[in-house]
Amino acid sequence: MERERLAPYLGAVACLILVALLSAPYFVIESQPPLLGDYYSAGPLGIVGALFLATLGVVIFLSSVRGRADPELVAGIMLVVGVTIFGLTALWAVAIDSTLLFSFPADYSWIEYHPWASLAVSGVVAGAAAIYAAAVY
Incomplete structure (x- = not known):
């Protein structure tokens, strides 16, 4: 029962840390806009999708804690996310x-x-989701 209660909080905090960490270069590095654009869009998909999903992850994780959503549904969604x-x-x-x-x-x-x-940090998000899913099911 303890894992079922703590895993969503760990996941939400990890999502917040990931959002702050991924956003840090944008706010800290002032003099290199073209480099930052290339940095964030590196690879076939870039990192913006992960940033968006991490932002949503905070809300999704905490929705089950607040009783707004079924814990099993949230655990499944967050495992995939x-x-x-x-x-x-x-x-x-x-x-x-x-x-x-x-x-x-x-x-x-x-x-x-x-x-x-x-x-x-993204590994912590995935790990918290896996722990939550294991605790709920």
Whole structure:
């Protein structure tokens, strides 16, 4: 019962962290708009879809906690959404060209680790969804 109660909160917090993490370069890096556009659209699909799904994930996770939706339905939806977020983030992180990453000014050298940190957090989202689904079913 404890996992059923805590997993949605963990998933919602992980979704919020992922949204903040994925949005950080847009708000922090001021002088390189063309590079940022290429960075966010790297790979076949880019990262915007994962950002959108993570934003929705907060609402979906918390809808079962608040009693607005059936927990089994939310667990199933979030399992699919969590795995999709992880897949999109993995595809994006692997597809970013190293030339693009090293094109940013030295002040923003942390951008080299940003895709992998985003992938790790998206793994937490998928893991929380899996834990929630296992606890509910």
